[in-house]
Amino acid sequence: MSHNRPSPSNDDDGLGLRADCARCFGLCCVALPFTASADFAIDKDAGRPCVNLQADFRCGIHAHLRERGFPGCTAFDCFGAGQKVSQLTFGGQDWRQDPQTARRMFDVFPIMRQLHELLWYLTEALTLPPARPLHGDLRRALNDTDRLTRSSAETLAAVDVPSLRQEINTLLLRTSELVRATVPGRKKNHRGADLIGASLKGANLRGANLRGAYLIAADLTRADLRAADLIGADFRDASLRGADLTGSIFLTQAQVNAAKGDAATRLPPRLTRPAHW
Known part of the structure; x- marks a missing residue:
């Protein structure tokens, strides 16, 4: 830790x-x-x-x-x-x-x-x-x-x-x-949603509820996930290239490891950039 x-x-x-x-x-x-x-x-x-x-x-x-x-x-x-x-x-x-x-x-x-x-x-x-x-x-x-x-x-x-x-x-x-209440405006609620393969490139998901969402192979390139609740979200093969996850909450190393990212992906400081990225 x-x-x-x-x-x-x-x-x-x-x-x-x-x-x-x-x-x-x-x-x-x-x-x-x-x-x-x-x-x-x-x-x-x-x-x-x-x-x-x-x-x-x-x-x-x-x-x-x-x-x-x-x-x-x-x-x-x-x-x-x-x-x-x-x-x-x-x-x-x-x-x-x-x-x-x-x-x-x-x-x-x-x-x-x-x-x-x-x-x-x-x-x-x-x-x-x-x-x-x-x-x-x-x-x-x-x-x-x-x-x-x-x-x-x-x-x-x-x-x-x-x-x-x-x-x-x-x-x-x-x-x-x-x-999430600290984020101004209306926040998206995708709790438990089926977003497998979804095109969310550049999406504003700041402060969103993505608890338990199925994001397998979703395109989250350059998406804004700051302050989003990511507990239990399935990021297997999801593209997080260039995405901003700083300040996201309840994200784990396992979720990050399962995704695809790059040098431009911004992670919370407690997590490590996977070697395969």
Whole structure:
């Protein structure tokens, strides 16, 4: 995390909200299922190691994932859940050494990943001045969720994630409304809209609600997305060339990685320009 972002409590152990693959036992390459598609070249069941996973838990084709048919891997982000499960929840135990541990670890990883995603959004919300009236509630939700991520594997496995997401989403929606209200004029509402392949070149989407919108392969070249709510928007193969996403809210690295951009694309400072751009 950048230094100007509030951190979850007790985050001085290095188990933060950015993936540290060197401290993880390749959980995303084992625990999660793949379906042969444009994103993955093969089918893979949950709990079965990917054929490209090496003995040292590194990917054998990491530098060539996109050209080898695995662009979905380059877009995936665990928000730091992998190292949390590997090093904290299971105390550095290698799943290859104990089948029972492996099953529990694979069950917990997807839950931890969702909790860390919520921590990412809550942490961002606390940096937004228009949401100051909600900062107390946001901080409490952040701390409660962070404590939950530090629970036992048994406690984590029993978490009602949908209920927790709904509770936190209420806060995030209120945050979004406060931020977008600072943008003058009428804002577009495309929440959950089917905009697959849409021509939005140069569109004024400043302060728009694009929550959960399907923007797969959409042309957003030079679009103005400042202060737009982008939580859950699907940007796979969308053109963000020359687009302005500075000040957009709830945008993640995974969404950026899945899109197509260039040197003229303007990103929020917390995100990194993908190498394939």
